[in-house]
Amino acid sequence: MAQMTMIQAITDAMRIELKRDENVLVFGEDVGKNGGVFRATEGLQDEFGEDRVFDTPLAESGIGGLALGLAMQGFRPVMEIQFFGFVFEAMDSIASQMARLRYRSGGKYHAPVTIRSPFGGGVHTPELHADSLEGLFLQTPGVKVVIPSNPYDAKGLLISAIRDNDPVIFLEHMKLYRSFRGEVPEGEYTVEIGKANIVREGSDVSIITYGAMVQTSLKAAEKLAEEGIQAEVIDLRTISPLDVETIVSSIKKTNRAVVVQEAQKQAGIAAHVIAEINDRAILHLEAPVGRVTAPDTVFPFSEAESVWLPNENDVIEKVKATINF
Amino acid sequence: MVTKKLEPIESRFETFQILNPEGEVVNKDAVPDLSDEQLKELMRRMVYTRIWDQRALSLNRQGRLGFYAPTAGQEASMLASHFAMEKEDWLLPSYRDIPQLVFHGVPLVKAFLYSRGHFKGGQYEGVNALMPQIIIAAQCTQTAGVALGLKKRGKKNVAFTYFGDGATSQGDFYEGLNFAGTYNAPAVFISQNNRFAISVPVEKQTAAKTLAQKAVAAGIRGVQVDGMDPLAVYVVTKEARERAIAGEGPTLIETLTYRYGPHTTAGDDPTRYRSDELTNEWEQKDPLIRFRKYLEGRNLWSKEEEEATVEQAKEDIKAALKEADQTPKQKVTDLIKIMFEKLPYNLQEQFDEYSKKESK
Ligand SMILES: Cc1ncc(C[n+]2csc(CCOP(=O)(O)OP(=O)(O)O)c2C)c(N)n1
């Protein structure tokens, strides 16, 4: 098995799918010769030609519309939004159009589009680049939202996303792109969309999280273990649809939960997870579910990122509050 | 048979030029009526901005500045067009147009704070300008709004906006032109065509041979100008401003220019998408060299003046950096406070929570 960074795993997934299925097309701003501003599509245009991997004019709503149109011609578009903060430009083409294509055609048409996009804080991008906007798409019926936390999952989930017959938003946390390597099998394999992963087992509390906060939560769990608290850490991997089964069975074991997200608090993924827990497992709880989030401001100017983003200590404190309730 | 109606439209958009690359006047009738002092001031601004660009790049490498979009090569396009603006005119810049902001009255220290990602970098006082726009072409529709507002208020002022070649692919660009045209609003749209949108060459951005011709569909005037020629840029911008104020409608100006440096300091490597030959070719058209020759020919510019400008720039940058360093670090509570006029419950609670954390 190869050791890869998350971004290498992502490139590998696209290469495999471009090779496997001639209907797969990769396009977006700067994805061709430049290989993407993060080099996620590095080498793909050289290997597969400009017919399959190409630059678009600078217009996200155009990119989204193009993807839907190509899907109507039987292609499998893998479109890139250069930074997820720019997704507002493509909101109509995604939320009003792609997400409703199957529904509006009475089930006749579908949009097998994968929307890849970097997001997430901690890397000092200028404003409007790093925002965690996944919550918007949790409230968008008709799209799935996938957020890998490591190279192995990134490759397997991206392959699944490209093969999925419905639109999938695939969000790549910028801080995870090159921060560590992990084992990634050569060749094709898939990780199922909609399935969470227990990345650390424990009996005292369930920490439910995703994206870059998985690493943060794992570090917190290690420190908590030194104090005799055994935390189970669940990496959601897909936030829409949610794997409620894994969440509920973990809570039945631990009877306590803390949800950790990098995004702002209001109407976020954590709020949704907590609502599902209330509906399905409230009688198994011994304490209210804790929530660790960023405050409800606009994503901060880069100089203030480090104090704004939730950290290990925030998780530790919240877990202890839940345990000592 | 080719009918007249099917003739390519770009033939109507020839590049306007006054000074050739050697600094010689090639269009005598068009030479603007600028005083010697004004000509020198324009030169000073361009030299100053070139030095600032060099310093900004090295300060970024040292970690003393953050995000920065290089300007070298685009000085005439930026500053000779801005030279046609009046103090009370409104400026809606992109991330690259920081020099125009500074010459419109925003202190240099604000530019540095913006680069570092400090909220005070966007706090302008007594300057008619919006903050640098990150969302490509969003400023175009806003410009139509500012211009319409100026008109409704009966002001004799104009809204100016700057954006790139890539920006002309966005819906907001077309919408901005169309709205401004519809309301006959006093707006000037300046598309700085520096040949690339990050890595994508303008030839792959659009099938249009000129960007200026995009004005046609909106029913407004469009003009393409040699963006390395300060006099030509000034003249067309000045005329566009006068037409706008006279109620003759908005104008789209396309400046043909080039950025010598990387797209921004965030890891762009131009060797991946453009050749050194192309860059060399454009460096031969350099606006500073051209204007220096022109001014020297008229005995308006000397080595001493050049050096004094360079020194001034260096001193100003040093002082502004010092001021930026002395600006208190921003806190989460600072950011919470600027969210609303009156904080809703959630932010009020979070304000209290973070105040406690920050006082620890
Ligand atoms: C809506 C949106 N999409 C994409 C980007 C990322 N981006 C920043 S600058 C840029 C290229 C802009 O090119 P151009 O308009 O030619 O301006 P230049 O940078 O050359 O001055 C891109 C794609 C963005 N900031 N906003």
Ligand SMILES: [Mg+2]
């Ligand atoms: Mg450009």
